[in-house]
Amino acid sequence: KQEVTQIPAALSVPEGENLVLNCSFTDSAIYNLQWFRQDPGKGLTSLLLIQSSQREQTSGRLNASLDKSSGRSTLYIAASQPGDSATYLCAVPDRGSTLGRLYFGRGTQLTVWP
Amino acid sequence: DGGITQSPKYLFRKEGQNVTLSCEQNLNHDAMYWYRQDPGQGLRLIYYSQIVNDFQKGDIAEGYSVSREKKESFPLTVTSAQKNPTAFYLCASRRSGQVNSLLNTEAFFGQGTRLTVV
Numbered sequence: 141k142q143e144v145t146q147i148p149a150a151l152s153v154p155e156g157e158n159l160v161l162n163c164s165f166t167d168s169a170i171y172n173l174q175w176f177r178q179d180p181g182k183g184l185t186s187l188l189l190i191q192s193s194q195r196e197q198t199s200g201r202l203n204a205s206l207d208k209s210s211g212r213s214t215l216y217i218a219a220s221q222p223g224d225s226a227t228y229l230c231a232v233p234d235r236g237s238t239l240g241r242l243y244f245g246r247g248t249q250l251t252v253w254p
Numbered sequence: 255d256g257g258i259t260q261s262p263k264y265l266f267r268k269e270g271q272n273v274t275l276s277c278e279q280n281l282n283h284d285a286m287y288w289y290r291q292d293p294g295q296g297l298r299l300i301y302y303s304q305i306v307n308d309f310q311k312g313d314i315a316e317g318y319s320v321s322r323e324k325k326e327s328f329p330l331t332v333t334s335a336q337k338n339p340t341a342f343y344l345c346a347s348r349r350s351g352q353v354n355s356l357l358n359t360e361a362f363f364g365q366g367t368r369l370t371v372v
Contacts, residue, residue, distance in 0.1 A: 174361060181342075181366075183260070183363045183364050183366045184344065184346075185363075186362060240287075240350065240359075241287060241299050241312065242287075242297070244296040244297045245296060246296045
């Protein structure tokens with residue numbers, strides 16, 4: 141069974157800092173990895189999907205990298221803003237009997253203060 | 255706009271009552287999923303469906319039931335057998351065609367339903 145871990149669990153930074161959120165997974169034979177954002181009381185918003193054949197994926201100030209061999213992904217947020225405050229989740233799909241279901245980390249709760 | 259719609263946003267259940275959470279998608283996705291989210295825990299899979307008229311139990315299916323009569327709809331019923339139903343429920347979907355293509359597609363989520371026992 142795939143296990144996904146996110147470090148740190150919480151992060152509080154001043155506006156303007158560049159951030160790195162970490163995600164690790166135990167089974168390196170993944171098809172892809174997806175990063176989500178969740179605002180309090182809301183659903184999950186997909187930020188980036190990085191395929192196993194890719195090393196990086198970028199969207200605006202967000203950059204996700206993937207190192208399958210080491211079982212790690214990082215989400216880099218450039219020039220953080222208060223509006224980036226949310227919980228960030230990473231997830232990988234199951235390759236087994238429950239095809240397509242996602243295994244999630246517990247998330248990193250980010251607070252960016254002005 | 256294409257997306258996943260969950261309703262209601264808030265739901266209150268009395269002891270011994272069954273309640274149904276709605277999930278509708280207009281993305282033409284084949285696969286749909288229900289997850290439960292509790293504070294301090296990761297998302298856990300309740301049920302999933304890869305095609306119409308077929309669904310499978312996830313990790314925590316006891317006390318829940320689903321149906322998949324239409325491609326667009328995947329309602330979740332929380333029965334009286336579910337002893338601790340207070341949680342945030344999330345519905346998701348993803349496109350699938352050939353079996354392996356399901357793994358390469360992006361998952362999309364609804365805005366969630368918060369269920370509280372009163």
